[in-house]
Structure formats: C-alpha cells, structure tokens
Amino acid sequence: xxxxxxxxxxxxxxxxxxxxxxxxxxxxxxxxxxxxxxxxxxxxxxxxxxxxxxxxxxxxxxxxxxxxxxxxxxxxxxxxxxxxxxxxxxxxxxxxxxxxxxxxxxxxxxxxxxxxxxxxxxxxxxxxxxxxxxxxxxxxxxxxxxxxxxxxxxxxxxxxxxxxxxxxxxxxxxxxxxxxxxxxxxxxxxxxxxxxxxxxxxxxxxxxxxxxxxxxxxxxxxxxxxxxxxxxxxxxxxxxxxxxxxxxxxxxxxxxxxxxxxxxxxxxxxxxxxxxxxxxxxxxxxxxxxxxxxxxxxxxxxxxxxxxxxxxxxxxxxxxxxxxxxxxxxxxxxxxxxxxxxxxxxxxxxxxxxxxxxxxxxxxxxxxxxxxxxxxxxxxxxxxxxxxxxxxxxxxxxxxxxxxxxxxxxxxxxxxxxxxxxxxxxxxxxxxxxxxxxxxxxxx
Amino acid sequence: xxxxxxxxxxxxxxxxxxxxxxxxxxxxxxxxxxxxxxxxxxxxxxxxxxxxxxxxxxxxxxxxxxxxxxxxxxxxxxxxxxxxxxxxxxxxxxxxxxxxxxxxxxxxxxxxxxxxxxxxxxxxxxxxxxxxxxxxxxxxxxxxxxxxxxxxxxxxxxxxxxxxxxxxxxxxxxxxxxxxxxxxxxxxxxxxxxxxxxxxxxxxxxxxxxxxxxxxxxxxxxxxxxxxxxxxxxxxxxxxxxxxxxxxxxxxxxxxxxxxxxxxxxxxxxxxxxxxxxxxxxxxxxxxxxxxxxxxxxxxxxxxxxxxxxxxxxxxxxxxxxxxxxxxxxxxxxxxxxxxxxxxxxxxxxxxxxxxxxxxxxxxxxxxxxxxxxxxxxxxxxxxxxxxxxxxxxxxxxxxxxxxxxxxxxxxxxxxxxxxxxxxxxxxxxxxxxxxxxxxxxxxxxxxxxxxxxxxxxxxxxxxxxxxxxxxxxxxxxxxxxxxxxxxxxxxxxxxxxxxxxxxxxxxxxxxxxxxx
Numbered sequence: 007x008x009x010x011x012x013x014x015x016x017x018x019x020x021x022x023x024x025x026x027x028x029x030x031x032x033x034x035x036x037x038x039x040x041x042x043x044x045x046x047x048x049x050x051x052x053x054x055x056x057x058x059x060x061x062x063x064x065x066x067x068x069x070x071x072x073x074x075x076x077x078x079x080x081x082x083x084x085x086x087x088x089x090x091x092x093x094x095x096x097x098x099x100x101x102x103x104x105x106x107x108x109x110x111x112x113x114x115x116x117x118x119x120x121x122x123x124x125x126x127x128x129x130x131x132x133x134x135x136x137x138x139x140x141x142x143x144x145x146x147x148x149x150x151x152x153x154x155x156x157x158x159x160x161x162x163x164x165x166x167x168x169x170x171x172x173x174x175x176x177x178x179x180x181x182x183x184x185x186x187x188x189x190x191x192x193x194x195x196x197x198x199x200x201x202x203x204x205x206x207x208x209x210x211x212x213x214x215x216x217x218x219x220x221x222x223x224x225x226x227x228x229x230x231x232x233x234x235x236x237x238x239x240x241x242x243x244x245x246x247x248x249x250x251x252x253x254x255x256x257x258x259x260x261x262x263x264x265x266x267x268x269x270x271x272x273x274x275x276x277x278x279x280x281x282x283x284x285x286x287x288x289x290x291x292x293x294x295x296x297x298x299x300x301x302x303x304x305x306x307x308x309x310x311x312x313x314x315x316x317x318x319x320x321x322x323x324x325x326x327x328x329x330x331x332x333x334x335x336x337x338x339x340x341x342x343x344x345x346x347x348x349x350x351x352x353x354x355x356x357x358x359x360x361x362x363x364x365x366x367x368x369x370x371x372x373x374x375x376x377x378x379x380x381x382x383x384x385x386x387x388x389x390x391x392x393x394x395x396x397x398x399x400x401x402x403x404x405x406x407x408x409x410x411x412x413x414x415x416x417x418x419x420x421x422x423x424x425x426x427x428x429x430x431x432x433x434x435x436x437x438x439x440x441x442x443x444x445x446x447x448x449x450x
Numbered sequence: 451x452x453x454x455x456x457x458x459x460x461x462x463x464x465x466x467x468x469x470x471x472x473x474x475x476x477x478x479x480x481x482x483x484x485x486x487x488x489x490x491x492x493x494x495x496x497x498x499x500x501x502x503x504x505x506x507x508x509x510x511x512x513x514x515x516x517x518x519x520x521x522x523x524x525x526x527x528x529x530x531x532x533x534x535x536x537x538x539x540x541x542x543x544x545x546x547x548x549x550x551x552x553x554x555x556x557x558x559x560x561x562x563x564x565x566x567x568x569x570x571x572x573x574x575x576x577x578x579x580x581x582x583x584x585x586x587x588x589x590x591x592x593x594x595x596x597x598x599x600x601x602x603x604x605x606x607x608x609x610x611x612x613x614x615x616x617x618x619x620x621x622x623x624x625x626x627x628x629x630x631x632x633x634x635x636x637x638x639x640x641x642x643x644x645x646x647x648x649x650x651x652x653x654x655x656x657x658x659x660x661x662x663x664x665x666x667x668x669x670x671x672x673x674x675x676x677x678x679x680x681x682x683x684x685x686x687x688x689x690x691x692x693x694x695x696x697x698x699x700x701x702x703x704x705x706x707x708x709x710x711x712x713x714x715x716x717x718x719x720x721x722x723x724x725x726x727x728x729x730x731x732x733x734x735x736x737x738x739x740x741x742x743x744x745x746x747x748x749x750x751x752x753x754x755x756x757x758x759x760x761x762x763x764x765x766x767x768x769x770x771x772x773x774x775x776x777x778x779x780x781x782x783x784x785x786x787x788x789x790x791x792x793x794x795x796x797x798x799x800x801x802x803x804x805x806x807x808x809x810x811x812x813x814x815x816x817x818x819x820x821x822x823x824x825x826x827x828x829x830x831x832x833x834x835x836x837x838x839x840x841x842x843x844x845x846x847x848x849x850x851x852x853x854x855x856x857x858x859x860x861x862x863x864x865x866x867x868x869x870x871x872x873x874x875x876x877x878x879x880x881x882x883x884x885x886x887x888x889x890x891x892x893x894x895x896x897x898x899x900x901x902x903x904x905x906x907x908x909x910x911x912x913x914x915x916x917x918x919x920x921x922x923x924x925x926x927x928x929x930x931x932x933x934x935x936x937x938x939x940x941x942x943x944x945x946x947x948x949x950x951x952x953x954x955x956x957x958x959x960x961x962x963x964x965x966x967x
Contacts, residue, residue, distance in 0.1 A: 007823045009555055009747075011909035012830050020837040020910065024854075029829050032836055032854040033727060035696035040732045042825075048597050051820035054559050061814055065568025067583030071576065078573045081801055088498060090524055092565075095751075098542035099535035102556050104886075105753040107548075110942040111881055114538035115752035118531070121487050124959040128519050134958045137753070140609035143801035151653075171801040178771070178797030182620055182654040222512050251506060253514045266801075273565075276584045277574030277802025278609065279755030291956065297753070302952035305937075305945040308483075314952040320612070320649035321892075325658045330649035333610035333743065337751025344531055347487050350521015353496035359503035366508070383512065404577055412575045419787060433500070 079430025116311035131256025139282030142266025153210035166196035167217030220387030229259025250358030271345030295329030491520025549901025552744035600731025603767035614739025614758025694858030704734025723857035726825030757808035830906035863898025
C-alpha cells in the first residue's frame with residue numbers, strides 16, 4: 007500500500023525488538039468480543055488511478071458554478087481567486103503543519119496569523135481580531151455567547167434580516183447554554199425593528215449588513231440604542247468583499263463584528279471549509295473565543311510571534327474556557343491573507359465597486375424583465391418578487407441552463423416568502439450572463 | 451552553460467569555524483528575516499489587475515472613507531509567503547510526533563480530488579439537481595464511517611473535533627429532554643481527558659465531574675460507578691485514552707453507564723489506533739466524533755480546517771442536526787428542517803452541509819486504503835508506537851511500562867530527575883536535532899508528560915533516526931550537558947520566545963510605531 011512504508015521484514019524485526027510474538031499481541035487489551043477477525047465489509051484498497059477515476063466521475067455528476075450563468079449568493083459567493091493563492095497554500099510547510107504550539111519552528115504560520123488578524127481588524131474597523139473561527143455562522147453563535155459573558159445577561163435579539171441559517175445555528179448553540187434567543191420575523195428592511203425590542207435584559211442585538219435580502223444599512227442608530235441599554239451590538243457580514251466599499255462595523259459602533267471570509271481567497275466548496283472572521287473592541291479581548299497570535303521577542307531579542315492569552319482557551323481552562331474551539335480554519339485564513347495581500351486596500355475597494363456595478367446591471371435587467379426588486383440599497387445581492395413560487399422559477403430556468411439564484415424558501419420555508427428570490431452578481435458575472443437571465447425571466 | 455571552474459576553488463578549504471560568525475546585514479543565508487506586509491507593502495499598490503468600475507452613486511452615506519491595508523505585486527507576494535513558509539516544520543519535512551494529533555502523511559491525490567470543479571466550484575445553495583455528485587460522495591462517506599464504526603447513523607456537519615463533541619452532547623441533551631430526563635445535567639470526564647471535553651460540556655450548560663484513574667492508566671470503574679447517579683447525562687471517555695492505552699473495561703463502562711440511564715460519548719481523537727480492527731459500536735458507544743484531519747489524513751493546515759462527523763447509536767440518531775442526505779424519488783436530497791420524519795432534529799450546527807472539501811479528501815483516502823489497508827493503518831500505527839517505547843524504555847521512563855501501548859508511547863519525566871533538564875528543555879532540544887517535539891505536559895495525570903505518536907506513515911529508518919536522536923539527547927542530559935537544553939533551540943529560525951511578555955502586553959495587530967510610543 008503506497009501510504010505505508012513498513013515492509014513485512016520491518017514489521018517482523020520491530021516485533022522482535024518489542025518482544026511481541028505477533029501484531030495481535032499488541033491489541034491484547036481489546037476485549038475478545040470486540041476484536042474483528044478480518045477487514046470490515048467495504049471495498050479493498052485501490053490504486054491512485056482507480057480512486058481518481060471514481061472521484062472524477064462523482065465530480066462530473068454535478069454542475070459547477072462556473073459552467074454557465076449563475077446567480078447564487080446568500081452566504082457563499084463565487085469570486086475569482088488568483089492562482090498564487092492556491093499554489094502557496096499547497097506548500098508542504100503550510101499544508102502539512104500543525105497548530106503552531108512550538109513557535110520556534112512555526113514562525114511562518116504565526117506571522118501569517120498576525121497579518122491575518124491585522125487585516126481583519128482593519129476590514130471590520132475594530133481593534134483586535136482572532137486567528138479565525140470555523141465559519142461565519144459559528145462565529146455568530148460564539149459572538150452571542152460572548153455577549154452573555156460580557157454583560158452577564160441572557161437575552162439575544164436576532165434581526166429578521168439575519169441569514170436564517172445563522173439564526174438557526176445561533177439558536178441551537180446559544181440556547182443550549184441557557185440563553186433566550188428572540189428571532190424577529192423575516193422582513194426585507196428589518197434592521198430598525200430591533201431597536202424597540204432592546205431592553206435592560208438584552209445582552210446583544212445581532213444585525214446583518216448587507217442583510218440576507220441584500221439590504222445595506224447604517225447601523226449607527228442601533229448601536230446607540232443598544233449601548234444606551236447596556237447591550238452589545240454584533241454586526242454580521244456574509245459577503246467579505248463588501249468591506250472594500252461599505253462603512254465598517256466598527257465605524258458604525260459595533261462591539262463585535264463577525265463575518266464569513268470565504269469570498270476572499272476561498273472556493274465555494276459546497277459549504278466548507280470556510281473561514282469565520284471575529285473582531286472586537288480592545289476592552290473585550292479577554293472574553294474572546296479562539297486562538298490569538300501576538301508579537302513578542304525571542305531569547306536573543308529578535309521579533310517573533312506566539313499564540314497568546316491562551317488562559318481563555320480549553321486546553322488551559324477546560325470547563326472555564328471562553329469556548330471549546332480548538333482546531334480552527336488556519337489554511338483558509340492563509341488563503342484569505344494571501345488574496346488580501348494581493349488585493350491591498352486599493353484592490354479590494356476596486357473589486358467591491360465592480361461587484362456593486364454588476365449588481366446594478368443585474369437590477370436594471372431584472373426590472374426590465376418586469377420583476378419587482380425589493381432591495382432598496384444593495385451591495386452585490388438583491389431580493390426580487392416573482393410571480394408564484396421562486397423555487398419553481400429556479401427549476402424552470404435551470405432547464406434553460408441558468409442557475410437563477412436562491413429561493414428564500416430554501417433558507418426558511420416557514421417565512422411566507424415563497425415568492426422571494428435572492429440574486430447575486432460578482433466580478434465573475436458577465437453581461438451575457440445577465441442578458442441570458444433577463445431573456446429567460448421574460449419568457450418564463 | 452557549464453560553470454566556469456578555472457581558478458575557482460571547489461573545495462571548502464580554509465572555511466574555518468562558523469560559531470560567532472555574523473553576516474554584515476544580519477541576513478542568515480536561506481533563513482532571511484521577513485518583515486510584515488505592513489512594512490513591505492505599498493498603501494496604494496495592488497497585485498491584481500481589475501477593470502475600471504463606476505463609482506457607486508447610489509450608496510451615499512453608506513461607504514467607508516478609507517481602507518488602510520497595503521498590497522503587494524504578485525512576485526512580491528509569492529516571495530513573502532514562500533519565505534515565511536520556510537520557517538515552519540511540516541510532516542513533509544520530518545517526523546511530527548505530536549501525541550493526540552495524528553500527524554500523518556497527507557496524500558496529494560486528495561488535494562487534487564478536492565479541487566475538482568464538481569466539488570470545489572459548487573455553491574452550497576445551488577439547486578440539488580445540480581449537486582448530485584457531491585451528495586453522492588457525502589452518502590458514500592457516511593456509509594464508510596458507519597461501517598468502520600459499526601454505528602447506524604452519522605451527522606456529517608460538525609466542522610472539527612470540538613464541534614463534533616458539541617454535536618454529540620446536544621444529541622444527548624435532546625434525547626434526555628425527550629425522555630423527560632432534562633434534570634440530568636452532569637457529565638463525567640476522566641482527569642486525563644482533552645481540554646475540549648470539559649469545555650464542551652460547560653458550553654451546553656452541563657457541570658463537569660472528574661472520574662479518577664487507576665494506577666495502570668485506565669478509568670477507575672469503582673469511582674465511575676459511585677459517581678453515576680440520576681443527575682448524570684453522559685460520560686465522555688477517550689478510547690484509546692490519552693495515555694495511549696485501550697480501556698480494557700470499556701464494555702463494562704458502557705454497561706454501567708447505560709444501567710444508570712446515561713449515554714456514553716467517546717472522544718474519537720485516537721480512532722487511528724483501532725480503525726479496521728475494532729468498531730466502537732461493538733463497545734457500547736452512543737456517540738463518537740471522528741477527526742477526519744487525524745485518522746483520515748485531511749491536512750491540518752497549520753491549525754485547521756478539520757472536520758468532525760459524529761457517529762450515533764440508534765437511541766441518539768433521531769436527534770441528529772440538519773441537514774443530512776436522504777434518497778428521494780428524484781435522486782439524493784437534503785433534509786434541512788426539523789419537521790416531519792426529522793421532527794426531533796435538535797437544530798443546526800452551522801450554515802451549510804459541513805466540510806465538503808474535507809469529505810472529498812477523507813473519502814479519497816479511505817478508498818485508497820480500503821478495508822484491508824485501513825486495518826493495516828491501525829496495526830502499523832500501534833507497531834510504530836510500541837517500537838519507540840521499546841527502543842527508549844531503558845533510557846527514559848515509560849509512564850505505564852507494563853503491557854503494550856496503542857498508537858502513542860507515553861513517558862514521564864522521572865528519568866530527568868536531578869539532571870536540571872525539564873520536559874520543555876528536552877522538547878526544545880529535539881528541534882535542534884531536526885524533529886518536532888512530542889506533545890508535552892499532557893495528559894495532566896502524568897508528571898512532565900511526553901506523549902509520542904509516530905503514526906503509521908513513518909518508515910523504520912525514520913523511527914530509528916528519531917530514537918537514536920532521543921537516546922543521544924537522553925545521554926547528554928544525564929551527562930550534565932545542561933546548556934545544550936537550557937539554550938535550546940539553537941538552530942531554529944528563532945530561539946525560545948517570551949510568552950509572558952506576549953500575554954502581559956498583548957500586541958495582537960500591527961500598528962505604526964508611533965502608536966506604541
């Protein structure tokens with residue numbers, strides 16, 4: 007077997023050194039009733055060619071996003087990733103290293119994390135960012151639980167514009183810890199409605215901008231209202247490219263910003279792995295979940311980086327830790343950092359403007375096809391009202407080779423918004439794609 | 451072109467001693483100091499070529515004024531990150547014997563497969579008719595995981611081991627609530643457990659009680675039985691445990707746990723030791739996460755991403771979180787809501803379907819090994835650990851000398867007593883010899899613990915090289931060569947770092963010098 011270096015002679019020689027008669031002797035502690043006498047009922051080993059063929063056949067059964075006109079967003083985004091990014095993350099030293107627990111021989115990973123944290127802090131307009139979470143949705147849940155630790159209150163208010171899967175994830179995880187989660191009804195321009203719900207028991211309010219319907223909101227007033235009652239404002243962003251153009255969460259008064267970082271450097275991957283961004287104001291640092299990388303010096307006074315403030319973490323604090331998270335999204339964070347370094351602030355802003363312009367082109371085309379666009383202010387996503395079921399329309403347009411976005415009912419079948427379709431355009435969307443969509447919508 | 455040799459010395463004559471040598475610029479050959487991008491980059495520079503775009507006239511009052519992040523051109527970016535990469539140890543460079551972490555070879559076929567367009571360029575909310583291949587792969591992966599563990603169900607969505615633990619405990623909590631047993635709010639955890647176990651229990655609002663350990667490194671059955679009461683929701687036991695030992699009484703542990711109305715959560719971090727030879731389902735386990743980034747070789751990537759699918763017993767299966775794959779009349783589909791047949795699903799672990807990129811890699815790895823190869827994986831992993839234990843036991847002190855270990859060899863620091871060298875010093879000296887240190891000071895139950903996990907992908911030659919290095923270091927420690935250890939590492943990109951300074955005055959982002967003044 008190509009992944010196993012030991013030869014039969016090696017095994018015999020090693021058993022002799024150990025003083026064991028055979029390999030079974032090393033499994034002597036396993037109860038006899040639980041020892042399998044032979045291989046389980048699965049296929050036997052296969053060569054690289056065979057395995058590659060099987061996987062290529064499975065891959066060919068699906069239609070990639072790049073195969074034709076494609077308008078899905080709603081939490082995951084099709085962007086172009088420069089070839090440099092994928093090359094560097096496949097370098098052995100990044101791909102096949104562990105969490106940097108031995109900093110003397112992990113400065114590569116650690117310096118990348120320090121750069122990542124600095125980039126995320128700048129993008130979100132906050133002071134400090136951690137070294138990544140699993141994805142945006144789990145980062146959102148962790149932020150809500152952090153608000154409980156900070157405020158010692160147990161109620162969280164989730165805006166009706168929050169991605170339903172983020173709300174469900176937060177509800178599942180934070181509710182288990184005993185929090186009261188108030189989910190507001192889904193509505194296109196839902197953000198202002200949270201203000202009336204904030205009271206003296208509120209630990210945090212969670213608002214998303216651009217929200218799941220694509221609406222861009224200045225949340226400054228929500229921040230003021232939350233702070234007036236001693237609550238924290240958590241701002242969620244699922245489209246990280248929007249940081250290039252829109253006011254940052256920190257600038258608008260957010261205490262915690264969480265985001266899905268997939269858009270920068272990472273492929274769609276059918277939902278994972280992605281990279282959760284998590285940033286806070288300086289005074290909240292010791293309540294943060296996850297790993298933090300910090301600057302220090304070595305024994306010779308040379309600058310270096312280490313994992314730090316780990317007394318928050320599970321391997322030190324066990325049941326008193328701020329979170330149970332251990333493994334995070336290191337390699338996805340590296341991809342994010344390399345892509346962000348290639349872009350720079352200038353490039354990200356330009357990319358964001360292109361995305362926005364494509365969405366304006368999309369909006370005009372959809373309106374030209376006679377559909378009502380519901381999103382008043384948008385970045386690169388719009389919500390559209392269709393005649394009848396949005397899910398059926400998507401099925402119909404698929405027959406014309408067009409993937410016409412995400413029916414809202416796919417995210418939340420109980421909201422009574424079956425006629426709402428979520429559409430997204432990015433720099434990868436061509437004018438031909440948009441024209442094809444408009445023509446098919448007219449014909450539908 | 452050939453190199454001109456005339457008049458050019460080709461032997462290193464007169465090169466002399468290198469100690470005390472300093473370059474003129476502070477450079478160190480291939481190990482160059484590399485500034486941060488914030489010190490290198492241009493504030494208006496970019497390494498991508500984008501077409502022009504119109505100004506967003508319709509976003510008045512909503513746009514940011516500035517985004518102060520530097521950019522680099524493509525060649526500068528490449529050089530920066532390649533230089534940084536050279537400061538990392540990696541499994542592709544040498545043995546990486548971190549106990550509990552299973553740092554094994556990461557086949558590149560898996561990387562190639564994960565990048566196929568039908569997996570990588572697939573949107574999580576694309577119409578299901580366009581994602582049948584991905585759903586089929588998830589279904590096949592689920593079948594392999596269920597068969598290897600002898601368990602009837604699996605929740606694929608958890609994103610790492612700790613997330614899997616959370617998923618398992620949430621299933622257990624939902625099952626107790628459904629049975630009118632919501633008052634069960636205590637979780638029993640051995641003292642030797644991974645930190646994630648008690649942290650996860652606390653995360654779901656459970657209180658944690660520790661189970662004592664016997665002299666031979668196993669769960670103390672009498673103590674477990676004494677603590678199992680009507681308030682206990684579950685036990686969380688790692689098997690093989692964190693001492694690298696198989697819990698001989700595991701079937702009895704399961705029996706008495708169930709007799710007291712509690713569930714048996716098994717931390718599957720060490721599944722590599724038994725895959726293909728033992729099915730956790732045959733041991734009475736109710737839930738177990740599987741770290742695909744350990745046993746099934748998806749790369750650890752400097753800290754992640756991982757994937758932590760959880761296999762479940764029949765009792766817990768109805769409570770598994772959405773979404774999951776089912777066979778429908780029009781092919782495969784996803785159950786996304788807790789309704790109808792799935793009414794008892796406890797909720798959702800994350801936004802989408804889990805770590806698809808990791809599923810592809812793990813499946814490619816399983817298919818390559820097959821049922822026979824995976825069994826050999828466990829055997830070679832255990833053989834390699836026992837070989838290391840045998841080769842080092844006369845110079846170091848094994849924590850549990852009697853009987854075989856599983857896939858990890860655990861030593862304590864008794865043998866260092868009186869040398870002035872600590873476990874930490876010894877570990878740092880290993881760096882100078884070209885090896886990554888073992889896991890140290892864990893498990894907590896063993897003083898100055900050194901937990902060595904070689905995995906099955908090491909050759910006998912590499913194991914011998916490793917054992918020879920450790921024997922030489924052990925001899926040096928005993929001969930009083932203390933400076934070798936106290937000053938270690940001497941040959942790494944950096945020497946020991948000041949972690950106290952980092953924590954006392956945290957500098958977590960780069961700022962222009964003036965702000966620190």
